[in-house]
Amino acid sequence: MKHNKIWIPIFLAPACILFLLVFALPLVLVFVTSLFEYKLMPNTFSFTGLSNYVKLFTQDPNFLPILKNTLVWILIHCTLHVVLGTALAFVLYKKPFGWKVVRTGYMIPNIISQSAIAMIFLNLYNASFGAVNSVLKSIGLEHLCHNWLFDNNTAFPAVTMIWLLFAGYTTTLVLAQLLSVDESIIEAARVDGASSLQIDFMIMFPLVRKMIGTTVIMAAAYMLQLFSMIYITTGGGPGVSTTNLPLYLYTTMKNRYDYGYANAIGVVIIAIGAVCMVAIRKLFRMNEEDY
Amino acid sequence: MLNKASTPAEKIVKVLGYIFMAVCLIVALFPIVWVIMSSFKSNKEIMANGLALPTSFAFTGYQEALKIAPILKFFGNSVIITCCSTCINVLSLAMAGYIFAKKRFRGREVLYAILSISLMIPMTSVLHPVYLIINKLGLYDTKAALVLVYSALSMPMSLMILRSTFEGIPTSLEEAAYVDGAGFVRTFFQIMLPCAKGGLASAAVLAFLDGWNEFTFALLLTSSDKARTLPLALSYFSSQFSFNYTAMFAAITIAVIPSIVLFAIFQEQVVSSMTAGSVKG
Structure with missing residues (x-):
């Protein structure tokens, strides 16, 4: 089978070309150009070392609030969102009446595009005809009505609600794992007199620990990819109160043409992603075997 | 059978469980139902009461929506781009996964580890370099640019799914093909690929959803109607839709319905691909 050897690189080539063009080369470029003063207006390209990073952390009044927004969203998403999705999975795996309908229905907001969800919420929050204010009016709480997305006090929580409650991915993944647990383990625990709550917490939870860890990593990654839902609804405002790092990178690049600075923000995003991944894997002991 | 003998506490838990299920379902579906409902109301009805049911069942909003924005054109772009990128993604990663x-060759594990790095990179961090590369390739504002980027987007998931799929196919099958005189390429396309159908479908579903719903790169890499995709259509034309809310709700409905229908049909496939992708990760 000598001809094998020629075909190996040929079969690997398409995947490697894709990887080079969309991952490897951009990754190198983002790290290298973050060390340059690299602007379109005025046209400059000169090595300045870490000065973009120094500027980010010490001179830019917008950066730290935006970094904080990003980290707060990651924290909320990794906790509340995942707990919600996991809790629903623990209710559904006992196959109560209608569990399949709930599983499917709860997944729907995650299956349609983020930009459509954003448009839907832009209207739900609309000050004059949006459903949120309409509900408040109909139950006599008219004084609580707000222009939710554009009011300084409500913009951040209002934007957060666009993704916080839709934990369909978490539910689906944890549920799939729960359903794959061997029935005999549950039966054995029942025979030993364990209540269903004890079974949930002492037996099932440890068995799906790694999958929950996976969904936490996915939740953190999701928050670092978050763009369209903010771009379409608030555009990051008022001020920078709902801007996150990806949106800041985008505006730095598209409105200020400051590419070196934008790519320094990119490196910060990559660093946060890596730290989150390592921390979550440790927290959920995902490298350890169960048995 | 055993849960017949449940204690009062367990009964309460059960009832709470049903309430929780109902709340989750309502929270998930209310926004979409509200939008679909509003698309049948007139502008006046929408402004008068945001929650009232439509008084008549008119499709005028849909006709106007299609007139205001070239939604069908964007829909077509989305179909072309996503189908191409899904095929390229699945085929190239099936070859690599196989x-x-x-096959044993020097540097196999190192190369696999390097390719897996792509899983660690949030794509929002490399917006500028990707923009730069697409420009240098002369692909700015073309469908090809988005096909290229989308083909790579779900690369790590596809690679993991397809590698483990091929690992599960007995090597004896391959050897039998060689003994019968089939070459390397024929063995792959006629023997191995048909055996890997399940994995191919899983990878394809994930790649399709990734491309179909992508917004950021579509926004970054296009500037005219000839390459814009459906996710862009809504936000791009929101100014044209102002003061015609019926049409806007209709446009959102048009954008949302295909995904929901596809999900309803391929539900089991979607769920199993997601699970396959995440377990390996």
Whole structure:
């Protein structure tokens, strides 16, 4: 089978070309150009070392609030969102009446595009005809009505609600794992007199620990990819109160043409992603075997 | 059978469980139902009461929506781009996955580890370099640019799914094909690929959803109607839709319905691909 050897690189080539063009080369470029003063207006390209990073952390009044927004969203998403999705999975795996309908229905907001969800919420929050204010009016709480997305006090929580409650991915993944647990383990625990709550917490939870860890990593990654839902609804405002790092990178690049600075923000995003991944894997002991 | 003998506490838990299920379902579906409902109301009805049911069942909003924005054109772009990128993604990673699963060569594990790095990179961090590369290739504002980027987007998931799929296919099958005189390429396309149908479908579903719903790169890499995709259509035309809310709700409905229908049909496939992708990760 000598001809094998020629075909190996040929079969690997398409995947490697894709990887080079969309991952490897951009990754190198983002790290290298973050060390340059690299602007379109005025046209400059000169090595300045870490000065973009120094500027980010010490001179830019917008950066730290935006970094904080990003980290707060990651924290909320990794906790509340995942707990919600996991809790629903623990209710559904006992196959109560209608569990399949709930599983499917709860997944729907995650299956349609983020930009459509954003448009839907832009209207739900609309000050004059949006459903949120309409509900408040109909139950006599008219004084609580707000222009939710554009009011300084409500913009951040209002934007957060666009993704916080839709934990369909978490539910689906944890549920799939729960359903794959061997029935005999549950039966054995029942025979030993364990209540269903004890079974949930002492037996099932440890068995799906790694999958929950996976969904936490996915939740953190999701928050670092978050763009369209903010771009379409608030555009990051008022001020920078709902801007996150990806949106800041985008505006730095598209409105200020400051590419070196934008790519320094990119490196910060990559660093946060890596730290989150390592921390979550440790927290959920995902490298350890169960048995 | 055993849960017949439940204690009062367990009964309460059960009832709470049903309430929780109902709340989750309502929270998930209310926004979409509200939008679909509003698309049948007139502008006046929408402004008068945001929650009232439509008084008549008119499709005028849909006709106007199609007139205001070239939604069908964007829909077509989305179909072309996503189908191409899904095919390229699945085919190129099936080839690579097969090599990683079945062939020994120097540097195999190192190369696999390097390719897996792509899983660690939030794509929002490399917006500028990707923009730069697409420009240098002369692909700015073309469908090809988005096909290229989308083909790579779900690369790590596809690679993991397809490698483990090919690992599960017995090597004896391959050897039998060689003994019968089939060459390397024929063995792959006629023997191995048909055996890997399940994995191919899983990878394809994930790649399709990734491309179909992508917004950021579509926004970054296009500037005219000839390459814009459906996710852009809504936000791009929101100014044209102002003061015609019926049409806007209709446009959102048009954008949302295909995904929901596809999900309803391929539900089991979607769920199993997601699980396959995440377990390996």
